Amino acid sequence: MLANASACGRSFMSDNHPSPHTAPDENQLIAERRDKLHALRAAQAEGGGVAFPNDFKPSHQAAQLHLAHGAATAQALQAAAVSVGVAGRMMLKRVMGKASFATLQDGSLGATGGRIQLYVTSDAVGQARYADFKHWDLGDIVGAEGTLMKTRTDELSIKVTRLRLLTKSLRPLPDKFHGLADQEQKYRQRYVDLITDAQARQRFVARSKAVSDLREFMVGHGFLEVETPMLHPIPGGANARPFVTHHNALEQQMYLRIAPELYLKRLIVGGFERVFEINRSYRNEGISVRHNPEFTTLEFYAAYWNYLDVMDFTETLIRAVALKATGSLQMSYQGRAVDLAQPFARLSIREAIFQHTEAGAHVDDAAWLISALKKLGRTQEADKLSSRTLVSLQLLYFEETVEDKLWQPTFIMEHPTEISPLARANDLRPEVTERFELYITGREFGNGFSELNDAQEQAARFHTQVAAKDGGDDEAMFHDHDFVRALEYGMPPTGGCGIGIDRLMMLLTDSPSIRDVILFPALRRQV
Numbered sequence: 001m002l003a004n005a006s007a008c009g010r011s012f013m014s015d016n017h018p019s020p021h022t023a024p025d026e027n028q029l030i031a032e033r034r035d036k037l038h039a040l041r042a043a044q045a046e047g048g049g050v051a052f053p054n055d056f057k058p059s060h061q062a063a064q065l066h067l068a069h070g071a072a073t074a075q076a077l078q079a080a081a082v083s084v085g086v087a088g089r090m091m092l093k094r095v096m097g098k099a100s101f102a103t104l105q106d107g108s109l110g111a112t113g114g115r116i117q118l119y120v121t122s123d124a125v126g127q128a129r130y131a132d133f134k135h136w137d138l139g140d141i142v143g144a145e146g147t148l149m150k151t152r153t154d155e156l157s158i159k160v161t162r163l164r165l166l167t168k169s170l171r172p173l174p175d176k177f178h179g180l181a182d183q184e185q186k187y188r189q190r191y192v193d194l195i196t197d198a199q200a201r202q203r204f205v206a207r208s209k210a211v212s213d214l215r216e217f218m219v220g221h222g223f224l225e226v227e228t229p230m231l232h233p234i235p236g237g238a239n240a241r242p243f244v245t246h247h248n249a250l251e252q253q254m255y256l257r258i259a260p261e262l263y264l265k266r267l268i269v270g271g272f273e274r275v276f277e278i279n280r281s282y283r284n285e286g287i288s289v290r291h292n293p294e295f296t297t298l299e300f301y302a303a304y305w306n307y308l309d310v311m312d313f314t315e316t317l318i319r320a321v322a323l324k325a326t327g328s329l330q331m332s333y334q335g336r337a338v339d340l341a342q343p344f345a346r347l348s349i350r351e352a353i354f355q356h357t358e359a360g361a362h363v364d365d366a367a368w369l370i371s372a373l374k375k376l377g378r379t380q381e382a383d384k385l386s387s388r389t390l391v392s393l394q395l396l397y398f399e400e401t402v403e404d405k406l407w408q409p410t411f412i413m414e415h416p417t418e419i420s421p422l423a424r425a426n427d428l429r430p431e432v433t434e435r436f437e438l439y440i441t442g443r444e445f446g447n448g449f450s451e452l453n454d455a456q457e458q459a460a461r462f463h464t465q466v467a468a469k470d471g472g473d474d475e476a477m478f479h480d481h482d483f484v485r486a487l488e489y490g491m492p493p494t495g496g497c498g499i500g501i502d503r504l505m506m507l508l509t510d511s512p513s514i515r516d517v518i519l520f521p522a523l524r525r526q527v
Contacts, residue, residue: 119151221274262483373393
């Protein structure tokens with residue numbers, strides 16, 4: 001059926017490179033491509049055409065074609081004469097006399113990575129177009145029409161009858177086998193990373209599907225999705241340093257939101273008994289493999305729930321999304337097993353210290369905790385440690401010695417009231433709150449609590465936060481008088497939680513850094 005079809009393997013060389021061992025200067029390649037575009041513009045202008053046409057409409061995608069016809073025999077495809085039209089980026093090319101092969105990559109995903117092979121001959125597309133094709137470059141976006149066929153190596157291909165250059169690529173792609181080798185370049189040039197790395201494309205498709213699953217789960221449990229402001233006149237909802245901006249028309253300072261909490265709870269006051277929001281928050285803090293200043297959260301609130309109800313719901317939600325995303329509750333993260341099937345552990349901060357350290361009875365000894373914290377490097381806080389309560393010292397010791405040991409899902413409860421200004425205090429132990437944090441793989445995934453709905457108590461907590469801010473604590477909260485006014489109208493008993501979507505996606509995609517699951521992470525500006 002095809003004289004030299006057996007030569008259509010995937011290890012094609014582009015005709016742009018003089019030899020496989022030569023690395024042409026990138027600036028030279030860019031200059032050559034610009035010259036080609038200049039010539040193309042001139043030729044199109046003379047013929048009444050355009051260099052960047054937008055009238056080609058692909059009728060098929062690679063993944064769809066492989067799924068529908070990948071198992072068909074060469075004889076069956078020849079007899080059926082299936083007409084198709086595809087468009088995509090040319091990733092591989094091999095020119096061999098009057099017959100050539102190219103591989104197109106489109107936006108579909110599947111076992112083939114959205115790729116399909118083109119078989120191009122001068123007889124089928126015409127000598128003039130074939131001559132043009134020989135000078136097209138890897139990275140060019142091409143439209144092709146023809147009929148499906150199989151090569152002698154049983155590769156589904158398109159026997160092209162019509163071929164068009166849709167977009168000229170002016171920059172050469174990275175090495176076709178290794179893609180971008182520099183990790184920071186992957187983050188800075190995510191568009192190139194997505195072109196060259198099918199796993200990167202798959203990871204962000206998985207993220208999109210998982211967020212859709214979260215949304216479906218919440219709606220299915222009676223929650224109303226809402227949108228609350230990104231610009232806040234008063235930052236609130238978390239202890240964090242905000243980004244500051246200015247609104248010219250209002251002539252006032254504004255803040256990018258650090259959390260949607262106070263607005264969502266206003267909606268509970270207004271009568272929406274179950275609300276949630278999936279959106280961005282911003283914190284002017286450090287950048288690491290766990291932190292990005294712009295991040296995505298799911299935050300939800302339910303009237304007549306307490307923190308125990310919220311823990312139950314959060315555990316169910318995490319399991320449901322993980323099962324749908326990965327097909328299993330037995331996961332592996334960076335080579336270590338994570339079991340989401342077993343009930344999530346529930347420990348107080350004090351119990352976690354007992355279980356995971358050798359502190360023993362010293363956990364209740366403030367002097368011992370202060371000495372231990374100084375040895376662990378909390379020297380910057382040395383002058384303030386003596387003024388902290390026992391439960392606050394326990395929390396600091398927990399953060400230094402236990403957090404990274406909580407690999408399996410664990411709810412850590414009973415956080416100090418002094419650092420939980422929006423959470424309801426425990427009725428029997430008012431020094432701690434009805435609050436929890438969820439830890440998996442040694443990092444925090446979520447934070448929730450029974451909400452403080454006593455307006456007078458909330459006002460008093462805000463006053464304490466303002467005093468802390470005046471004392472130099474940049475992360476202390478502002479006094480939000482309107483939120484207190486909302487509580488004065490009455491908020492039913494409520495439980496709420498915020499879950500870090502980016503960290504959840506790190507787990508579901510086995511990604512070591514938060515930057516791997518954010519399309520465009522924050523980076524230092526290149527000089």
